[in-house]
Amino acid sequence: MPQPSKDLDPTRSPQDWFGAHLRHWRMVRRKTQRELAFEVHVSASTIAKIEKAERPCDLPLARSLDNALDTGGILAWLCLRTGADADKASGDVDNPAVAPVLPGLPGFPGAMLPGTESTTDDGSHVDRRTFLGATGAAALLAGTPLSHLIKPAEPSRLPSVVRPEDIEQVEAAATVLAGWDHHYGGGGIVRTAAEAQLRWASALLELPCPDPLRAGLFAAAARLGMVVGAADFDAHAHQDARRVFAFAAACAEEAGQWHLRAKVYSYRARQAVWLGDCDSGLTYAELGLAHESRLTPTERAMLHTAKARALAKAGELQAALRAVGQADEAFAQARPGEDPPWMAYYDAAQHAGDTGHALYDLIAVGHRPDTAADRLRTAVEGHTEAYVRSRTFSRSKLASLTMATGDPHEAATIGNQALDEVVKLQSRRATDDMRHLARLAAVHRTTPEAAMLRDRIKETIKT
Incomplete structure (x- = not known):
């Protein structure tokens, strides 16, 4: 019983x-x-x-x-x-x-x-x-x-020899992580996940690989390295970004992939300019343009824009304007169907935003602010939800431009919209833009909207 x-x-x-x-x-x-x-x-x-x-x-x-x-x-x-x-x-x-x-x-x-x-x-x-x-x-x-x-988790085992599916997985990881980076920013879980994927991909490079797969393997590693370096750059892990970009460039050259090489050098130029090293930024942009006849018009526009940003940051007014003109001329010939998949982000909104950033830096040496404002506004209106970070960069730059040269009331409205997006991102670059806007808003302390924006930025962005 x-x-x-x-x-x-x-x-x-x-x-x-x-x-x-x-x-x-x-x-x-x-x-x-x-x-x-x-x-x-x-x-x-x-x-x-x-x-x-x-x-x-x-x-x-x-x-x-x-x-x-x-x-x-x-x-x-x-x-x-x-x-x-x-x-x-x-x-x-x-x-x-x-x-x-x-x-x-x-x-x-x-x-x-x-x-x-x-x-x-x-x-x-x-x-x-x-x-x-x-x-x-x-x-x-x-x-x-x-x-x-x-902690007891056992790491995944590498294959004994590189297979086509291993390369496909690296390429898929790069695509997914690039999307996360554009939407969420490069910090936090995005950077952590990207670094883990890159360790796996770099380990594949040490394995026996059939000759027909070798170029594809190095190209996939280059593309993933490009994404990881971009995440490091966005998180202000600059030494890591330099190292990973160098890895990606070496892999791209090993693969004979001029399109990937161009994109990596564009990133290297942008990072150098961000850090104030305009000479290196200009050098990287020129390296990317080597044999530019092999590149698509979109890629040439991207690199001429990087060149313009380096020249503008250095205060070279006429040279920077010529570079913007070259970028516009190249982009006018763009045929998106010919571009590699990782160039899909460089659409009309991205081009307007990047050239608008270059023109913004020329205001300090006497260039009219309205041309920069028009391009930044076009970028803000054109960016989709897939590219929140790029939209935020252009919106915060437009707010700073308006705060410095236009109506502080309008600037405060734009700045609050930008801050609403910044708080959702894991991007040190975006928070730096907000701090710059706060310093400009401090000049208008007698304007209530500007003062409130400054206080909100200080309260929201603690570090």
Whole structure:
């Protein structure tokens, strides 16, 4: 005759809390008590007693259970916090100086159990809603080191030889990450994910590779390196960006890919100009234009614009205007269908914004501000949601231009719109533009809208 079922109430004691979790994970993995016991070299009655809180679980067994149930280390973590092995907690390298935690106190439950009752193979059941009520998520997540749960992750193994699908994956990663970079900015999760992908791609370069695939492999690595360098640049990790751009340029040349090479040198020029090294910026732009007859009109426009920005930052008025003219002439001949996929971003809005930035820098040496304003306004109106960061750059530059040379009321309106977008981005360059706008707004401290914008920027952008 079967024994009456025993309710599992995780609120009764730390051991009940642990037992409820063990049962949950066992049921998730669809194992009987006997099957689990066999895997961890104990008796089925031992598993049953731990689940029903009739005996404690020690740390070595908890770790064996984690391995058998593939929990990521949750049960060992719980074991230390339920008091079963509390005396060992201070000496555990993954859990330094941890005090036992009772249900309802801060700690991490490891799993959110379903909000229903579930009967187990031994006839007992646990009230899931009671469990959740006793271990509210807000309390359970407070002050908890979650990162240890992924430390045991085993890295993916490289193939023994490069395959076409490996190259396709690198190319796909570059496409996805470039989209994230344009939409979210290069910092945060975008840069972290991009760097991990680049490590994988660079490791592929060391593997045996069939000759027909070699050029494609290096081209894919160059494209991904270009994306990673751009994310580093946007995050102000400038030394990293220089190193990765150099890697990408070398890979592009190894692949014989002039189009990728041109794009990488465009990025290198832009970074140098951003850092105030106009000579290097001009040099990189000229290097990108080497054998420009091999490039598409869009690529030539991009590089002439980079050249214009270097010359404008250096205060070379006439040379910069000639470069803008060359960029406009090239872009007028653009045929997007001929461009490589990574050039899709350089549309009319991008061209207007980039040349508008160059003309903005010429205002300091006497150029009329209206031509820059017209181009920046065209860029703001033309950029889609896929290119939020580019739109933000042009909008903040337009606000700064208007604040410096036009109506501070209008500038404040544009600046607030730009700030609304900046706070959603992970872009150090965008926040730098906001700080510059705040300094210009400070000049108009008697204009309430300008003063309020300045205060909002200071409050919103802390670092």
